Amino acid sequence: MIREAIGRRLGLVVPAALVCVVCGAAAARAQFGSGGDRGVSYRVFKDPAGRFEIEYPTRDWRQVPISGSTLVNFARTDGGAALSVESFRLADTLAPSEILTMAEIEIQDLKDRQSGARNFTSEILDTKAGRGALIRYSRAGAKGPDVVMQYSIPVGLDLYRVIAVVPEALAARHQPVVGHMILSFNAPAPGSGSRH
Amino acid sequence: MSSSDVGPRRTLPDRIGRYRVVERIGQGAMGVVYRAEDEAMGREVAIKLLLADLENEPEIRARFLREAEAAAKLSHPNIITIYDVDEDHGRVFMVMELLRGATLKDFLAQPEAAPIERKLDVMIQLGAGLGAAHNIGIFHRDIKPGNLFVRTDGILKILDFGVARLASSSMTAAGFVVGTPDFMSPEQARGLPIDGRSDIFSAGGVFYYMVTGRKPFAAANLPAIFRMVLQEDPPAPQPSEAPPDLARIIMKALAKDRDVRYQNCQELIADLNEVRRRFPSARRAGAPGRSASGFDGRAPAADPTPAATPRPSALDIDRTTMTPHPISRTAPVRQPPAPDEAMTSELVRPRPESGTPPAAPISTSEATLAAPVPVPGGASEASTPAARSSGDADDRAAAGSAPPPAAAGATSEGPAATREAAPPASPAVGRAAADRAGAQTLVSAPPVPAATRRPATDAPAAQTTPTVSPRPSAWTSPAPAVRSRTVVWGGAAAAVLVVAIGSMVVLRNRHAPLPVGAPTAPETAAAPSPPAATPQPAVQPETTDPQIAQHVADARAAIDREDFAGALDDLRLVLDRDPQHAEAASLKRQAEDALARMATPAGERAKLRAPDESAAAGIQRLPNESSRQYEDRVKRVKARYAEGRLALERKQFGAAIASFQAVDRDQPNYRDVRSLLADAVAARSAAFREAMDQGARSESAEQWKEALDAYLRAEQYDTGSTAAEKARVVRERLVSDATAALQRAHTYQAMRKPAEAVRLYQQVIDSLPEGHALRDQALQRLRALKP
Numbered sequence: 004m005i006r007e008a009i010g011r012r013l014g015l016v017v018p019a020a021l022v023c024v025v026c027g028a029a030a031a032r033a034q035f036g037s038g039g040d041r042g043v044s045y046r047v048f049k050d051p052a053g054r055f056e057i058e059y060p061t062r063d064w065r066q067v068p069i070s071g072s073t074l075v076n077f078a079r080t081d082g083g084a085a086l087s088v089e090s091f092r093l094a095d096t097l098a099p100s101e102i103l104t105m106a107e108i109e110i111q112d113l114k115d116r117q118s119g120a121r122n123f124t125s126e127i128l129d130t131k132a133g134r135g136a137l138i139r140y141s142r143a144g145a146k147g148p149d150v151v152m153q154y155s156i157p158v159g160l161d162l163y164r165v166i167a168v169v170p171e172a173l174a175a176r177h178q179p180v181v182g183h184m185i186l187s188f189n190a191p192a193p194g195s196g197s198r199h
Numbered sequence: 200m201s202s203s204d205v206g207p208r209r210t211l212p213d214r215i216g217r218y219r220v221v222e223r224i225g226q227g228a229m230g231v232v233y234r235a236e237d238e239a240m241g242r243e244v245a246i247k248l249l250l251a252d253l254e255n256e257p258e259i260r261a262r263f264l265r266e267a268e269a270a271a272k273l274s275h276p277n278i279i280t281i282y283d284v285d286e287d288h289g290r291v292f293m294v295m296e297l298l299r300g301a302t303l304k305d306f307l308a309q310p311e312a313a314p315i316e317r318k319l320d321v322m323i324q325l326g327a328g329l330g331a332a333h334n335i336g337i338f339h340r341d342i343k344p345g346n347l348f349v350r351t352d353g354i355l356k357i358l359d360f361g362v363a364r365l366a367s368s369s370m371t372a373a374g375f376v377v378g379t380p381d382f383m384s385p386e387q388a389r390g391l392p393i394d395g396r397s398d399i400f401s402a403g404g405v406f407y408y409m410v411t412g413r414k415p416f417a418a419a420n421l422p423a424i425f426r427m428v429l430q431e432d433p434p435a436p437q438p439s440e441a442p443p444d445l446a447r448i449i450m451k452a453l454a455k456d457r458d459v460r461y462q463n464c465q466e467l468i469a470d471l472n473e474v475r476r477r478f479p480s481a482r483r484a485g486a487p488g489r490s491a492s493g494f495d496g497r498a499p500a501a502d503p504t505p506a507a508t509p510r511p512s513a514l515d516i517d518r519t520t521m522t523p524h525p526i527s528r529t530a531p532v533r534q535p536p537a538p539d540e541a542m543t544s545e546l547v548r549p550r551p552e553s554g555t556p557p558a559a560p561i562s563t564s565e566a567t568l569a570a571p572v573p574v575p576g577g578a579s580e581a582s583t584p585a586a587r588s589s590g591d592a593d594d595r596a597a598a599g600s601a602p603p604p605a606a607a608g609a610t611s612e613g614p615a616a617t618r619e620a621a622p623p624a625s626p627a628v629g630r631a632a633a634d635r636a637g638a639q640t641l642v643s644a645p646p647v648p649a650a651t652r653r654p655a656t657d658a659p660a661a662q663t664t665p666t667v668s669p670r671p672s673a674w675t676s677p678a679p680a681v682r683s684r685t686v687v688w689g690g691a692a693a694a695v696l697v698v699a700i701g702s703m704v705v706l707r708n709r710h711a712p713l714p715v716g717a718p719t720a721p722e723t724a725a726a727p728s729p730p731a732a733t734p735q736p737a738v739q740p741e742t743t744d745p746q747i748a749q750h751v752a753d754a755r756a757a758i759d760r761e762d763f764a765g766a767l768d769d770l771r772l773v774l775d776r777d778p779q780h781a782e783a784a785s786l787k788r789q790a791e792d793a794l795a796r797m798a799t800p801a802g803e804r805a806k807l808r809a810p811d812e813s814a815a816a817g818i819q820r821l822p823n824e825s826s827r828q829y830e831d832r833v834k835r836v837k838a839r840y841a842e843g844r845l846a847l848e849r850k851q852f853g854a855a856i857a858s859f860q861a862v863d864r865d866q867p868n869y870r871d872v873r874s875l876l877a878d879a880v881a882a883r884s885a886a887f888r889e890a891m892d893q894g895a896r897s898e899s900a901e902q903w904k905e906a907l908d909a910y911l912r913a914e915q916y917d918t919g920s921t922a923a924e925k926a927r928v929v930r931e932r933l934v935s936d937a938t939a940a941l942q943r944a945h946t947y948q949a950m951r952k953p954a955e956a957v958r959l960y961q962q963v964i965d966s967l968p969e970g971h972a973l974r975d976q977a978l979q980r981l982r983a984l985k986p
Contacts, residue, residue, distance in 0.1 A: 067239055068217060071283035071294075076239045085239045095949040104946040115276060116296050117242055118352065143243075145219065145236040162950070168241030 043180055045187070048075060055132070055163060055190035057088060060180055077184070084177040086167040086184055097157040099134050102127055105162075106136035109155050119143050120151075131189040132156050132163070141171065150174045152181065158190045215246050216287040218294065230263070234297060237282075244282060248292040260291060267293045273337065274951055277328030279348075279356045300350035307344075307409060315441065318409050319475045321347075323468055324355035325402055327954055330464030332357075333395035334953070340393065342401035343382040344408060380424045381414045385455050388428045396457040399467060403452025403460075407433060410441040415453060429455075444474045747773050747780065754786050760870075763790040764841040768848060818866050836866045847875060852883035852916060887916035894925060903933045904966050937963045937973045944980070953984055960984070 045058035048066075059077045067076040069087075078085040097105055106125040113120055120142040128137040135156025141148055148171040155164050165188050167181035211233075212220050218235040221243075225232040230249045237244050249263050267284040274280070283294040303321070306312050312321075325347065332339060339346075339360060348356045380388065384400035387393050407415040416427035427433075433453065436446040448470045454460045461467040750769045757766035767790050773783040818836055820829045843858030859876040862869050894909035907929045913922035944959035963977035 071285070073239075078239060082238065085241065087239055091950075093949045094951050095945065097946060097949050101942060101946040101949070104943050105950065108947060108950050108952060115354070116280060118299055118350070119243075142241070144241050145221075145238065149241045151241060166240060168239075 043183070045183065047187075048077075050074060054090070054161070055088065055158075055188065057165070057184060057189070058187035059086070059184055079177070083173050084167065084169045084181055086165065086181055088188070089164045089166065091162040091164065093157060093160050093162050096159060097162075102134055102136055102157075105155065105157065106138060109136065109138055109153070109164075110140075113138070113140065113153070117142055128154065130154070130156070130186050132158060133192070135163075137185075144168070144170060146170060147172060150178075152178075152185065154185045154188065156188070156190070159192050161190070163188070163190055215248060215290075215292055216285050218244065218246055220246070230292075235294075237294070243297045245295045245297045246292050247295065248290060251290065263291055263293070273332055273335070273360075275328055275331035275954060277324045277355050277357055278331065279358050298348055298350055298356055300348055300352075303344040303347035303349060303355075303405070303409070306349040307412075312349075315410070315445070316475065317353075319445070319471060320353070321349060321355050322402075322406050322409070323471050323475065325357065325405065326464045326468040326471060328355065328357040329395070329398050329402060330468065331954060332360075333398070333464060338393060338395055339398050339401075340387065341382075342398050342405060344405055347405065380421060380428060381416060382408075383428055384457070385429050386457060388425050394457075395463060396460050399452050399461050399464065400454075400457070402467070403449050406445075406449045407436065407453065410436050410445065410449070442474060444477070445471075448474065744776070747777060747783075751780075751783055751786070754783070754790070758786065758790055758793070761793070761837075762841055762844065763794045765844050765848075766790045767794075768845060817869050832865055836862050836869055839865070840869065840872060843872070843875060843879070847879050847882070850882070850886065852879050852886060855879040856883065883916045887913050887922070890916065891922060891925070894922075894929070898929065903929055903936065907933060933966055934971075934973065937966055937971075937977075940966075941973060941977055941980075944977070948980070948984060957981060957984060 044061045046061050047056050047058050049056045055074070057075070063080050064077050065080055067078050067085075069076050072089050072091065074088045074090055076085070076087045106127075110123050110125060113123070120140050123138065123140045125136050125138045128135055133156060135154055138153045138155065139150065141150055143149070150169050150171050152167045152169075153164055154166075155162060157163075165185050167185060169177045169181060211223055214220060215233065215235065217239060218237055221234045221236055223231060224234050224245070230247045233246045233248065235244050235246045236242075247263075249260065264284065267281050279298065280296040281293060282296065285292060285294070300306070301309070306321075307318075311317065325342075329339065329342070337360070339357065341359060342357070346357065346359045348358055350356060382401040382404035384393065384397040387397050387400075404415045407413070413433075415433035416424050416431070418424045418427055432450070432455070435450050438446075440446075441449065448467070451459070451470075452461055452467060461470075750773045754766040754769035754773070757763070757769060767787065770783050770787040770790065773780050774787065777783070818833050824832070839858045839862045843855045843862060846852070846855035846858060856876060856879045859872050859879060862872045863876065866872075890909050890913035894906045894913060897903075897906035897909055907926055910922050910926035910929055914926055917923065940959045940963050944956045944963070947953075947959065948956035960977040960981040964974055964981065967974035967977075
């Protein structure tokens with residue numbers, strides 16, 4: 004009896020969760036303006052240490068020097084958009100069920116550090132690298148308001164943050180490209196091909 | 200553009216590294232702070248750039264990097280975040296989070312900082328930040344209001360780990376005194392190895408400043424401050440300034456002996472939280488005067504001469520804050536530091552910036568502030584009025600304001616020679632004047648007699664009676680010294696007299712009660728010099744507490760009706776409150792003896808053989824009942840009756856009802872058993888309703904544990920299943936919440952947010968009963984987190 008009840012519940016919950024994830028991913032792609040980067044060709048950047056790889060446009064984008072916890076920086080040559088990858092060492096691995104709390108913590112950190120940031124939203128997003136949280140918010144930039152998209156994804160004991168910054172005025176133009184870059188991020192889990 | 204353009208301090212570079220400089224927001228002895236834009240990341244940051252002329256100073260450079268190293272190890276909401284440390288054209292710079300708000304000192308001047316609860320919040324945050332640093336072996340070493348920043352959202356940030364030292368590092372361990380003397384611990388002032396308790400001392404000093412508006416150790420010159428740090432306890436905050444519990448916490452944190460202090464920040468935070476939790480009642484307890492001054496928080500900002508202005512009373516505080524202080528008219532308080540002080544500073548603190556504490560680098564009028572920069576108190580600081588207007592620059596000016604007349608003497612004698620320099624005759628003007636005049640007598644000053652030193656516990660009393668408190672100046676004028684001795688001996692004689700009278704009263708209370716009107720010649724004869732105006736009463740009453748008298752009367756009645764257990768219960772209540780109560784002790788012995796006799800079968804049987812006695816107890820022998828059966832029944836009835844009464848008194852209604860029902864079965868209508876039974880049933884119903892109501896209230900307030908407790912209590916009174924069902928639902932909710940909290944705690948722990956993880960684990964532990972698997976799991980993880 005109980006098993007049946009659990010089975011029925013799982014039968015409802017699991018598909019619902021899958022739908023949510025798929026919808027979330029689809030929504031994220033839609034937000035990125037999927038298809039808006041037609042005609043843009045990409046090349047793959049491979050981390051020299053082999054930790055991750057990410058695609059970036061062959062034209063109008065360049066790598067910029069890095070420091071601190073940043074692993075790679077890309078910026079448009081005209082300064083219109085930028086994307087960086089950072090890593091943070093976790094004290095323990097995170098289970099998929101912890102992604103929502105992780106997103107909360109990430110948002111709180113962002114709020115703590117950037118008091119002017121606002122309009123925070125977050126959603127679960129599955130990419131090649133696994134399941135992570137896509138956090139969007141806006142803040143005052145040097146040349147007007149910016150839209151920031153931060154994809155935080157735990158891989159083993161590393162928490163990767165792919166952070167894209169696009170001026171709000173140019174968001175429609177550049178979001179499809181940075182969206183492609185975020186979705187192309189891949190970091191093989193240490194020791195195995197699967198994740199979580 | 201490169202940072203090579205940064206050379207002149209007034210030139211604004213376009214870029215530092217990859218950061219676009221927006222504006223300069225402060226300057227200190229070590230570097231300049233800029234607001235900048237991280238264009239790659241699109242965020243605003245603060246950049247502290249080491250001054251060009253200090254680049255070749257290995258110690259400065261090491262300190263700069265040490266600050267970055269120390270702060271970068273820390274990830275805590277109450278500690279400023281360091282993003283990056285880098286070099287640009289050989290110039291070291293540090294990238295930090297940009298803060299908006301005010302330094303603690305400026306924050307205290309704002310109206311929103313006034314409530315004591317708000318201050319407690321800040322104190323707790325300071326403890327939390329320090330605790331996080333201590334947990335990974337980093338000691339700040341320079342905790343002071345200028346290094347504490349309160350953001351606009353109320354979050355406190357600890358700044359400037361420039362003098363912080365890793366526990367494993369040997370830097371700054373070579374006997375150099377590093378830190379701001381006003382808030383420095385005694386062991387730090389001595390140049391001894393320090394640990395986290397040193398920061399706790401400094402935090403105590405900051406707390407003291409927060410509630411009183413005075414620095415704990417305020418004097419006119421550096422040696423005097425050192426002397427006070429090493430030897431004197433500051434006057435405890437008065438009730439008008441802080442609740443007594445908080446004052447105790449502050450004074451414990453300020454204990455000279457570090458073994459007496461809080462041993463870690465967790466202890467400190469626990470006590471602060473306790474005060475925070477209990478504060479409303481503490482506030483009510485001392486309401487008069489508090490609303491007029493201390494707790495309204497006007498004192499810290501409004502007191503223009505914190506070093507020279509003792510607060511005699513709440514009323515005087517009002518006068519002080521509302522009218523110009525005499526010293527501001529008669530004596531210049533703020534003067535440039537004298538050369539000798541600078542020299543002393545250099546002697547004690549060899550680094551260029553160490554003689555003057557850092558100031559808040561950014562104008563608080565703009566409510567914008569970045570990372571801390573130590574600002575020199577001299578010329579360079581003067582060029583940044585915004586910086587000068589905040590932080591410790593003013594504190595420093597106040598502390599070093601008095602002109603030091605005997606520079607060489609003061610310096611050569613050091614702190615010890617300046618002790619108790621010329622105490623003032625008037626508390627307001629006198630202390631500053633005495634600090635100035637004291638230097639003139641330094642060389643010939645004898646050691647201070649212990650009796651004339653001002654103990655910390657005397658301080659509040661001295662402040663409330665300013666006409667008595669000024670200490671005699673034993674070195675400047677002999678006459679006041681003689682007067683002082685007279686006062687001391689007179690006071691001592693009065694104290695002996697008071698103690699003698701008090702002892703006599705206590706001894707009388709310990710005597711067995713005497714019949715009213717009995718002669719008391721030995722006692723009156725033994726009393727030393729009884730004052731004629733206040734003759735002692737012939738007999739001390741046993742007690743004047745009506746509740747105690749009632750319990751004694753009840754016990755007597757219980758013994759009369761042979762309810763010895765009930766009598767003992769009453770007597771225990773009496774003796775708990777007054778262990779010396781002679782009649783209660785006597786009745787207790789009587790009841791215990793009676794119970795012991797009853798416990799003896801022979802005695803009991805002998806007693807029961809007397810038919811009159813049993814009949815008087817209302818138990819009649821049944822026609823077909825054997826003597827032995829009768830004895831057993833009488834014994835059983837009496838015992839159950841006593842049990843029932845005891846249970847009823849203890850509000851164990853179920854047990855009481857069962858006992859009374861058993862009595863009534865064995866002996867219908869035994870004494871008042873039916874009345875007691877009715878009482879117990881009614882009381883049980885009332886208790887059930889009350890517990891259920893309490894449960895519902897707690898449930899609606901989402902206080903699940905309290906709700907569960909209430910329902911479980913109700914379950915004891917409930918003959919149905921209502922309370923049990925409610926308890927089950929709430930218990931499931933508790934477990935569900937605990938499960939979620941446990942998972943959240945793990946996420947926080949994994950993301951290196953130990954403070955929040957600890958809080959959540961503690962929440963799980965608090966919410967579940969002992970032995971619960973989830974609770975054990977939380978305990979285990981908490982122990983792993985806090986070894």
